[in-house]
Amino acid sequence: MKLLSQTQAEAQASQLATLARDCLIDEARLSPKPGLVDSRGNGAHQDLTLALMERSAHSLAPTFLALARHSWQRPADIALRETVGRLGRDGEQQMMAATGGVNTHRGAIWALGLLVSAAAMHGGAASADPLTRTAAALASLPDRAAPKLFSKGLKATHRYRVPGAREEAQQAFPHVMKLALPQLLISRAVGASESEARLDALMAIMTSLSDTCVLSRAGMAGLTAMQHGAQAVLLAGGCRTAGGKLALAQLDRRMLALNASPGGAADLLAATLFIDRVCSPEHTYF
Ligand SMILES: CC(C)(COP(=O)(O)OP(=O)(O)OC[C@H]1O[C@@H](n2cnc3c(N)ncnc32)[C@H](O)[C@@H]1O)[C@@H](O)C(=O)NCCC(=O)NCCS
Numbered sequence: 001m002k003l004l005s006q007t008q009a010e011a012q013a014s015q016l017a018t019l020a021r022d023c024l025i026d027e028a029r030l031s032p033k034p035g036l037v038d039s040r041g042n043g044a045h046q047d048l049t050l051a052l053m054e055r056s057a058h059s060l061a062p063t064f065l066a067l068a069r070h071s072w073q074r075p076a077d078i079a080l081r082e083t084v085g086r087l088g089r090d091g092e093q094q095m096m097a098a099t100g101g102v103n104t105h106r107g108a109i110w111a112l113g114l115l116v117s118a119a120a121m122h123g124g125a126a127s128a129d130p131l132t133r134t135a136a137a138l139a140s141l142p143d144r145a146a147p148k149l150f151s152k153g154l155k156a157t158h159r160y161r162v163p164g165a166r167e168e169a170q171q172a173f174p175h176v177m178k179l180a181l182p183q184l185l186i187s188r189a190v191g192a193s194e195s196e197a198r199l200d201a202l203m204a205i206m207t208s209l210s211d212t213c214v215l216s217r218a219g220m221a222g223l224t225a226m227q228h229g230a231q232a233v234l235l236a237g238g239c240r241t242a243g244g245k246l247a248l249a250q251l252d253r254r255m256l257a258l259n260a261s262p263g264g265a266a267d268l269l270a271a272t273l274f275i276d277r278v279c280s281p282e283h284t285y286f
């Protein structure tokens with residue numbers, strides 16, 4: 001690990017926070033995303049808009065900065081886990097204050113918050129495997145101060161006996177590492193535009209995620225429709241092809257008809273973009 005002066009470390013912590021915020025904005029603007037808020041509109045949501053998502057993303061930059069500063073070159077232990085938990089919950093309050101009480105980014109604060117901390121623990125940058133394993137180690141430690149809430153996500157994981165946001169992080173983000181990042185690289189390599197490659201990465205996540213946002217609003221039928229619809233897009237050749245575009249539009253209509261919105265998949269896309277940019281060998285980030 002490189003030893004940096006305090007000023008360099010502070011500059012890198014600040015870059016990590018800016019990057020996390022930018023990944024949230026890039027995810028929100030990416031279009032057309034099935035059922036989700038995007039540049040076209042509100043998707044399946046009554047209370048969310050793109051402007052609100054962007055305001056929320058900006059409100060979270062100080063939280064990401066605090067996470068990076070407090071995690072800088074520290075090991076994964078209970079003291080850090082509890083600090084990160086407190087900062088994450090403070091971030092949720094910042095988000096709620098910025099949005100007038102609407103949950104725009106709870107799942108995203110969790111996933112990106114852990115990844116920002118993990119990057120800082122590695123001194124600003126690491127390759128994707130160690131980065132996600134460090135985030136998983138942190139997510140697996142107990143946090144005595146965590147409130148015992150029976151959240152919507154927890155209810156869905158119990159009712160349908162599936163993993164949720166906690167397990168995804170504790171297992172080192174398998175949907176990002178095994179599906180989204182490889183798909184992003186393949187789609188870029190075959191000539192997809194950057195937006196098409198990102199949409200393909202989202203589809204790759206949606207083929208398999210047990211997204212508790214979808215389960216809560218549309219049950220197992222909604223989740224199956226999401227997974228099959230995303231598979232159809234990729235089987236047609238992805239979002240750069242005419243067949244893929246048709247399948248994507250069909251999936252969007254289906255998700256809207258079911259009132260389903262894959263918010264968990266969207267969070268993991270933001271996490272994918274973050275890892276892609278922090279870990280890329282030719283990154284121009286630092
Ligand atoms: C773990 C979290 C996300 C709570 O998850 P829970 O499953 O209990 O349900 P909740 O309905 O509140 O939020 C779940 C959110 O996760 C996302 N999500 C849904 N399904 C999935 C999935 N399968 N994988 C990943 N993310 C998912 C969605 O955005 C969803 O809205 C989180 O809010 C939390 O506990 N934070 C505590 C603060 C903390 O320790 N932070 C540390 C890092 S900053």
Ligand SMILES: Nc1ncnc2c1ncn2[C@@H]1O[C@H](COP(=O)(O)OP(=O)(O)OP(=O)(O)O)[C@@H](O)[C@H]1O
Nearest residue numbers: 028036037103104105106107108213263264266267
């Ligand atoms: N572009 C996006 N559109 C919609 N949700 C997104 C988007 N990006 C990320 N999300 C994630 O989806 C979650 C919001 O999902 P949802 O609206 O199901 O939550 P809720 O407010 O708890 O539920 P409900 O809207 O059913 O009352 C957020 O935690 C956020 O992290």
